Amino acid sequence: MDVETSNKETTGVGDAEVVIDENKESEIIEPKVGTMFNSVDEIYDFFRNYGYHMGFPVKKRTTKKSIDGILRYVTFTCGRAGKGESSSNNLVKPPTCQIGCKVKLTASLCGENKWRINTVNLEHNHGLCPSQAAYFRCNWQFGKNKKMKPEGGSRGANENVSNMERECKSCSEIETLLQLGEGDAFAMQEFFMKMQTRSKDFFYSMDLDEDGRLRNAFWADGRSREAYKEFGEVVYLDTSFLANKYNIQLTSFVGVNHHGNLTLFGCGLVSSGDTGTYVWLFRTWMECMSNRAPEGIITDQDTAIKIAVEVVFPTIRHQWCLYHLMKKMPEKLGELYDSISTSLQEVVYDTQSPTEFEQSWNELVEKHGLHHDEWLTGLYNGRDRWVPCFVKSNFWAGISATKRDDSINSFFDGFVNSKTTLKKFFVEQYDKALKSEVEKESQLDFRSFAKTVPCITTYEMEKQVQRVYTISKFKEFQKELTGKMYCDVISIQEGFMVSEYHIREDIVIGEAKKRMRFTISFQKNDCEVNCSCLMFQFGGILCRHAIYVLIRNDIMLLPDSYILSRWRKDVRRYYTRVKINDSWSATPEQLQYDELCLAFAKLAHWVAGDKESCRHVLEWINNQKTTLATKRLSCESNPAQK
Structure with missing residues (x-):
């Protein structure tokens, strides 16, 4: 392929050349007998590109070599060629896409490194769908058409599937199957x-x-x-x-x-x-x-x-x-890791802003001569995907590790x-795994309702969180509340609407002790507090630095915006009533739920054909929903009524 200008391409098709303007729709070139190509791959790309525009998949069907081992004959077909029956021993045999389509293109080696199309049949026995062509597997794996776009119409970095596909380290032409064992x-x-x-x-x-x-x-x-x-x-x-x-x-x-x-x-x-x-x-x-x-x-x-x-x-x-990346460090860096591990972890975990991270990282690279380490360079280029100070500004439910001792289980x-x-x-x-999950969650639900972890301070906000959060999440908040004793104000900048606090925290990491500084902004009118550690944004639990500032400003109860529904123990969750295995023992609530579902299903069957009866039943259901919703809100505001 020869490039003529910065925005045009020249695609060789036989001895003729067709100029394709990237700003216009590509011209569809129909395969013709006698057209010459420089390689088998060039034929495949040409036929696949034709199939992409017409709306059918393409595959290589047969190849033949001469006695000297040189490839001399190839056949390409529509992806829907062949019989629908599978000869596989695999017992899982859902419907096949093969319906015996006869579309075919054959070519043979003609002279030195030249290939000629010998036969062409373009009569399909099925419909074509150009708008869905990007979904065909041949266009994902080997696409080179610059007009292909991913699902969702995204542009820019995601403009075409084929360009992204080239970034993949390997893309084998040999299709991989599930290698199933006996049974x-x-x-x-x-x-x-x-x-x-x-x-x-x-x-x-x-x-x-x-x-x-x-x-x-x-x-x-x-x-x-x-x-x-x-x-x-x-x-x-x-x-x-x-x-x-x-x-x-x-x-x-x-x-x-x-x-x-x-x-x-x-x-x-x-x-x-x-x-x-x-x-x-x-x-x-x-x-x-x-x-x-x-x-x-x-x-x-x-x-x-x-x-x-x-x-x-x-x-x-x-x-x-981050957890898996940090586990790879010793293997990727070898003996060097021992000498830089402490510094590396400080750069990753302790920097609080992208600017601070980049400065500290560059100093580490310079000090240890790591400029040519390709793996570290790749990590740095993708820093916005894994470094805590880049990702913590968004909610991640606390899943990914952001502390040295954090880990992620399977x-x-x-x-x-x-x-x-x-x-x-x-x-x-x-x-067994699902049953274990359900039983563990049920036990924790019961424990959160039946037991209470005692408060260890006299602050009202601790009692507030104790009443509504599950035990595990209350303990996380409690740890932050008590952790404020290690915090101290360095300076305060009072503003008309916003005050800025600079807080120092004494931290122990292993046997080492260090002091870190955090910046907290506080809007008293809206009772909004934001900390540079971004703990609430990332994990949904307010940090000790923010708690320190709230209490200092006589805010003794957490604003509603800092109490997340996803951590509450008093929220009824539909999925807990869904059974997976009939052999599992159902809770009384699940049995009642199943009984109600069966009763409502019968009722719906009876009244569906009578418009007036249907209207009366729906009115009754809506009235019940209103009554129960009012009762539920009353219970949530006054737990003693439960």
Whole structure:
């Protein structure tokens, strides 16, 4: 390909050249017998580009080599060619996309390094859809068309799928399948059928190749889907487990519940780590969650995942997991890590602004001669995705580590390891993991309502939080409240509307003691307080520095804006009533909920055909909703009435 100008391209098609203006729609060139090309790849790109504009997928069907091992003949077909039956032994065989389409292009080697189109058949036996062409797998993996755009119409850095695809470190032409062991496929099929029979809200999807063989799978139970509605602002993508010797990666979407524990939003089995795989996984998960995107997602530092997030979630925040990055440091830096670990952690964890971080980082690099370390350079270039002072200004539900001793566990810790077969996972371990989550949450709910952690101060705000927050979140607040004893005011700048406090805190890190400074702004009229540590913005718990300033200004109760609903113990959450397994013992509340659902379903069946009866029932329901809502508000304002 020869570039003529800065905004035009020349694409070689045989001996003729067609000029394509990037500011106009590309001209569609129909394949013709006798057209010459310089390579097989050039033919494929040309035919794929034609298929992209017309609206059908393209694949390489056959290749032939001569006795001397030189490739001399190729056949490209429509992606819907071939028979619909799969010869795979995989028992999971959903519908195939193959319907016997006869569209075909053949070419052969003609002279030295020249390829000639020999035959062309462009008569499809199915409809074409140019508007959906970007979704065909061939256009994700090998796209070079500059008109391709990702879902959502995002422009700028996300302008085209093919450009982002090139950023991926590897993009193999060999399609990867799930390598299932003995009994795995049957166990998966049984699991999906059983779960779907138990609940109409169970969701699953499978990604198949052109021969109907399984590449990837995703599923989510009804409880997970409802939990996402409650706690789906921030999602953590856990890719830390490889399930069994076949190297199948178990990927989990998780969030944080009102106790600060992990809660499941769905699972996937993926056969490879390329961009196309994650695009499929993210899109399928979004479909499952009614296309409601999270506000932020946390993943490992991975180029393929990064590109997939930009394609599927072009507007959300994307953070790299700091915990996993810091765990990689000793391995990536080798012997050097021991000599710089303390300084490195101070730069990462203790800097409070992007400017301060960049200055400290550059000093560290200069001091230790790290300018040419490619891995560190890559981290620095992506600093807005992982350094605490860059990410803490937004809410992350406290998921990602921002302190030296923070860590992130996996949802399936203790239930899955490198020796776990998929058969065992589907038959036993998945149910056990979910049951463990439900039981743990139920116990914590009961504990938060039945027990009280004593206050250790006389401040009213401690009693205020004690009444409404779960025990785990109350303890976090209590730690900050008592931690204010280590804070002291250095200076105060009084303003007409806003006062600025400079506070010093004595901190102990291991055996080392240090003093750090924080800046807090306080608007007395609105009772709004903001600290440079950004703890509330990041984790939803007010920090000791802000508490210090509030109390100093005689604010003895937290303003409502600093009491988050997601941490409250007195909020009724729908997902807790959703059963996953019929063998689990249901709580009295779940039994009553099921009984009511059955009764309302029968009532709806009876009155749906009578407009007047339907109106009367709806009026009665609305009246009951109003009465119960009033009663609930009264109980929340006066807990003694409960």
